[in-house]
Amino acid sequence: QLTPERFAFQLAARARRAHARIVLPEGEDDRILTAAAHLAGRGLVHPIVLGERDAVAGRLAALGLPADGLEIVDPATSPLHEELAAALHRARAHKGMTEAQAAELVRDPTWFGVLLVHTGHADGMVSGAAHTTADTIRPALQVIGTRDGVRTVSSAFLMCLPDRVLVYGDCAVIPQPTPAQLAEIAAGSAATARAFGLDPRVAMLSYSTGASGSGQAVEQVREATGLARALAPDVPIEGPIQYDAASNVRIGSGKLPGSPVAGHATVYVFPDLNTGNTTYKAVQQSSGAVAIGPVLQGLRRPVNDLSRGCTVDDVVNTILATAVQAGEGKDA
Numbered sequence: 205q206l207t208p209e210r211f212a213f214q215l216a217a218r219a220r221r222a223h224a225r226i227v228l229p230e231g232e233d234d235r236i237l238t239a240a241a242h243l244a245g246r247g248l249v250h251p252i253v254l255g256e257r258d259a260v261a262g263r264l265a266a267l268g269l270p271a272d273g274l275e276i277v278d279p280a281t282s283p284l285h286e287e288l289a290a291a292l293h294r295a296r297a298h299k300g301m302t303e304a305q306a307a308e309l310v311r312d313p314t315w316f317g318v319l320l321v322h323t324g325h326a327d328g329m330v331s332g333a334a335h336t337t338a339d340t341i342r343p344a345l346q347v348i349g350t351r352d353g354v355r356t357v358s359s360a361f362l363m364c365l366p367d368r369v370l371v372y373g374d375c376a377v378i379p380q381p382t383p384a385q386l387a388e389i390a391a392g393s394a395a396t397a398r399a400f401g402l403d404p405r406v407a408m409l410s411y412s413t414g415a416s417g418s419g420q421a422v423e424q425v426r427e428a429t430g431l432a433r434a435l436a437p438d439v440p441i442e443g444p445i446q447y448d449a450a451s452n453v454r455i456g457s458g459k460l461p462g463s464p465v466a467g468h469a470t471v472y473v474f475p476d477l478n479t480g481n482t483t484y485k486a487v488q489q490s491s492g493a494v495a496i497g498p499v500l501q502g503l504r505r506p507v508n509d510l511s512r513g514c515t516v517d518d519v520v521n522t523i524l525a526t527a528v529q530a531g532e533g534k535d536a
């Protein structure tokens with residue numbers, strides 16, 4: 205089992221090794237600037253902060269933060285504007301986007317940031333402290349797109365409980381996944397677990413364990429389990445299974461004797477977004493667990509979303525997680 209302390213150490217070490225340039229479009233938000241200055245100061249990432257140069261410098265000075273190690277880029281005056289507008293037009297012309305529309309959209313910091321990542325001027329992006337999930341994710345879906353062999357972008361939280369770290373997916377993106385999408389969520393969450401140093405043992409959650417219950421929702425999870433095993437044959441995947449049978453050794457061995465997952469699951473795949481989003485928040489609020497994410501999985505290059513209520517620690521963790529994902533891409 206990976207402890208939260210060991211996980212935090214590994215997160216920083218993996219991020220440092222990645223040497224990632226992470227673009228932060230919300231450069232006039234104090235939480236973003238504080239996190240960026242802290243990470244640059246420790247040499248963990250190279251932050252590219254977007255915003256009007258004087259405004260960003262003014263906020264840094266007011267906060268008493270050093271500007272060393274921060275690259276400040278103003279989308280309104282950047283010499284990259286033409287290159288990025290052309291890249292956006294190439295990516296979206298088939299959907300009817302004109303050159304003029306592309307040139308206008310690139311002035312928007314979120315689009316500018318996504319395009320820096322798309323064109324390789326940055327390795328990843330973190331945004332969402334002042335924008336909705338949809339506003340942050342949609343440009344990434346439209347321009348960066350999915351990795352080869354992946355059709356569905358989904359998300360996972362790295363749940364740092366007092367004594368262990370678990371992966372929960374999908375708690376942020378797909379409201380009502382089909383069995384095929386649920387299988388992709390399972391395979392993607394297993395890959396995310398590996399990228400962050402966890403050994404994946406995947407539980408496909410339901411209100412039924414094994415053959416104990418029936419119903420359409422259970423059958424969907426059963427179908428998804430078969431598809432997930434085909435997608436990730438080297439990963440132990442069990443389903444349908446209830447949360448207690450997945451997490452508790454005594455209950456798991458009683459309900460599904462011999463299962464390598466029952467009682468030992470590290471990756472929990474929820475049947476739909478109502479369940480996943482509610483459960484991660486319930487665990488976070490009632491146990492004091494630190495939830496890192498949502499980390500998007502399946503994108504060609506990493507883009508991650510913050511919640512508008514995020515703290516500086518949340519921003520720091522999300523930037524580190526993005527750097528780790530960027531490093532993984534470089535290794536591949």
Ligand code: ACO
Nearest residue numbers: 337338341342345346355356357358376377378481498511
């Ligand atoms: N995987 C891959 N591609 C996708 C996905 C996906 N999951 N979803 C949409 N796309 C593609 C579409 O095919 C489309 O591609 P195209 O334009 O090239 O044809 C493009 O992305 C944009 O599609 P839209 O239909 O405009 O996007 P949509 O309106 O479906 O928005 C979004 C996608 C924003 C992720 C949506 O699914 C959503 O709002 N999900 C819920 C988000 C949410 O509210 N989460 C809870 C809060 S988060 C939290 O609590 C931490």
